[in-house]
Amino acid sequence: MATENLKVAVRVRPFNTRELQRKAKCIVQMEGKKTGLTNPDDPNDVKTFTYDHSYWSFDGCRERKDGYMEKDPSHPNASKYADQMSVYADLGKGILDSAWQGYNATLFAYGQTGSGKSWSVIGYEPNKGIVPLLCEDIFKGIKEKGAAVQCEVQFSMLEIYNEVVRDLLQPKQGKGGLKIREHPKRGFYAEGLKTTMVTSYEDMNQKMQQGTINRTIASTNMNATSSRAHTIVGIKFIQKSKNATNVETAKTATINLVDLAGSERVEATGATGDRLKEGASINLSLTKLGDCIHALAEQSNGKKNVRVPFRSSTLTKLLRNALGGNSKTVMIAAISPADINFDETISTLRYADRAKQIKTTAIVNEDPVEKLIRELKEENDALKRQLQTGQINPADFVDADNDGINDKDMAKMKAKWEEEMRARMLQNDKEMIEMKKSYEEKLKAQKKDIADPSMKKKEEERLKKPHLYNLNPDPILSGKVVHILKAGATTIGNRKGDPSDITMVGPGIQEQHAVITVTQKNEVNLKPTTSDCRVLVNGTLLVGEATLTHNDRLMIGSTQLWVFQHPATKPPTAKGAKKVPEVTYEYAREEIAAKSGLNIGGDTDLGALQDELLQVMPMVEEANSISEELDKRVKFEIMLVAPEVIGAQGKGKTQIHVKMKNLENGTEFVWPQEKFRDRLYQMKEMYEHYEDEDEWERPEDEDPFQESLETEVHMGTVMVVLQPIAHKMDLDEPFTITNIKGAEVGVMNVAIVPCDGHGKEFTDDDNVFVDEPDDLIGQNLHFKFKIKSCRGLPSRYKDMYCSYSMYLDKEVVATKKVSNTTNPEFNHEKQFDFKPVTAQLVDYLRNGSLVVRVMGKQQLRGSAVPPNVGNLSTKDLLRKDQTVFSRSATQFNLDGGVVDPNKQSMVVELLMMKKTQARLQQKIDAVRKLVKEAEMVSCVKVSTSALKDVLNSSSSNQADQIIRKHLQDPNFKGGSDYGPGGRKAQSSSICVLL
8 A cells, every 4th residue: 555645747848839929938947846937027926836846848958860859968958958758757657667566547637728738748759758658668568577477458548528428449429428437446437438458559559549530520529629628548457467376366557647628727726616717717627626636635634524526527536546546646737938828827836736735545456366256246246136125225326416315315316226236237247257358368359349441541532532621729639530522512510400411510500501512623612501601711701602722721610620622733832932831720710810800910919919819719709609509698709908997007918808798688797718718618518418409508597698687897997196195285186987998988086185194184275295206205194085976977887886905905995885876976085194105105106096996786777678689589689789790700999999098197297287387376476476565665685584485385375474574574674784773684695686
């Protein structure tokens, strides 16, 4: 028995090509086992994590002649560069050693899409990853063992796609996939999963390629989510030998190699089971996996009564032994080094940090063969007796939704238990038969299991005949699905109605969607069946019929991307001709975006924004298509939000949000990108059930297309410039309220008034004006911030209030809530005291703004609901709504509704200039009055002390008092340096009045 922590390794890959074009910066540092991540917005914010291994594979390498990436001795990072063989030596060999000892072992790779999971696990020739190297070493070890130990290697490959388990070695399966059963001793398993014997690495590699092709066929039912399928490669390793007493024993180990779906902004949130609203962009099964990891980590840290929700998803059921049971487990966390992926990378590192706290207990799976067969037979006999007598033990069967079963539930559950018992008996019978067979018998029985010869024929036809092949976000899966086009008409449609020649399943695909015709002249024409059938050719909406040319890009519906090729018409490549760009999924998506008007220049930040838009565009299209097919009366739009609108300070970046509009009642909700992605996964799950003709509707509170009217929405933002307080001036002005689109939705009457520590407000007569804000440093500063009212707000809101946080305060200050008016009176006032003022505070007051958010809840208004909507379908409503995305592609308005962040600052600057001018004018008027009064008493010389007092006066009344005071001074009067009576003037400095 071996109890140990789950081993965690982190690996950073090089930049990909697109990141190089954007000149992304590396923000990852590694030293020994430590991985550091620098916040690109704050160089002093560095998060450090410690793992079992931190693999630096970013640079420090060179390419050998055979293509293998090895250490480059001339590079400063050569000493820490980790190549494929060193990663395998640390991780893969340990897994294989555990299997030879009879321990179960699991390797699973986790990380955002494109972070290098496949690079580490599978690799690319000749840079083989852990899986192929491990498979090679298995058969090397078998050869070294010789005849003394009889070894069997069994191979299986399954996929979890939308919670449905598909056997990738058996492409013809029912819609519901394989059932997941639970055995009290061996845990969860997929009933009916094909396990095939393999005799060599080449044999195993062939089976893996076959499974990969089938995986693609299954996952392209919804092309945009094909990379979201989880794949589990199972290798069952059996060693049979005789012990000292000549009793045959069997040592069995199962190796699970798990390639998890690519995640985006993933982070486990813990016991609450939230769907990771910040920084998370994963499907439901990955979320549940995070919940299990969190719960297991708490258990390992000694926390009691922690329930691990293994039963909450298909993925966590099948990984139960790997995470919390009899297995030695290794996790590889693949991370991107680019600054533009900071959120995703920090989420992955936190996820991995939580996982390494998990402890697993592995035991050697070694039993005498005869004893094992006897135990299986005894268990079957006991199950038969229970079935015959009807006395079923509930403890033998645990249901995810029934932790405790009472007498009333017993009758209801009996049928299900009986089904489970019969399935267990069949599984036991199968295992007994397999255990009794010799190795030769198993190989003989499997001779019929050969690779599909039709694949070779299809590859030959592909070189000669016109055909379609798929494009996939994962480059490895592109080109794996090929449809050879026959002479005459080939129909394309979904699974419903009359079967089509080519079946494509996904949002927006009709029963009879399009027809491809190969003419007698060997031309190929494509025509949508109706105007509602969306087909794009090279990014342009197809209206009518078009003749296809070699390498045309086709979008069928909202998610299916294909390339048409016609080898017979392929133009010859002329010498010196410009190289035609490779047709990739990314290229096709960029083309669609460009045709819809999205073409942002080469600026680094804008280029990153464009790439992000290219990811979100197909998601929004897919959400609209699903809404249309499920008749949800909801539409989605992409919104580009200026950072100033949402109150970002400093150099914020334009953010992508998605607006959800209810076409039935007119309500609108703006979702951050992460929330939209999470909702989209749920929408796709509903659509999958809809396609399978299962129960797909959800209660209103669980419906991803619904948002409660009690949800608070962001009505608008005000940026209150604080510069006047830096000069201890008051400010009382109306500020424009700007919504998330950048449009003005009202005004807010705001005041900022300097005061003393007791709250007494200063006036102009108090003369507290500060010429230089730096003079405040070290002093105490007190002022009041007031939100008096708002005017002209939209009438569709209730429970309106304003919220803000001043300077470094974490506390959010909120006004009272007001309803039933478009002109709410808040009468809010709060005093702020800073003792003493720091240079940082002065900089904030001089250059910063206070962000005030106006919040509220939407209320239904009859005038906002279009007439006769009850008789219209979602498709009709989408047509009526002018702002929905066109059928050619999603449209963007990058120039409209842009906020000028300097507008309010300019207003305040103008206000300050006016106040400063008024102060200067008051001083000039006071000096003029002093001169006039002096001339009236024939005084041509005035002391500078009198002049200074007048200039320092804060108001005309104060100046008058100073002048009267000096006029009453005997030393002030007279026409010379001497005052009345011949006395010498006390002041040694004089001002001559000319």
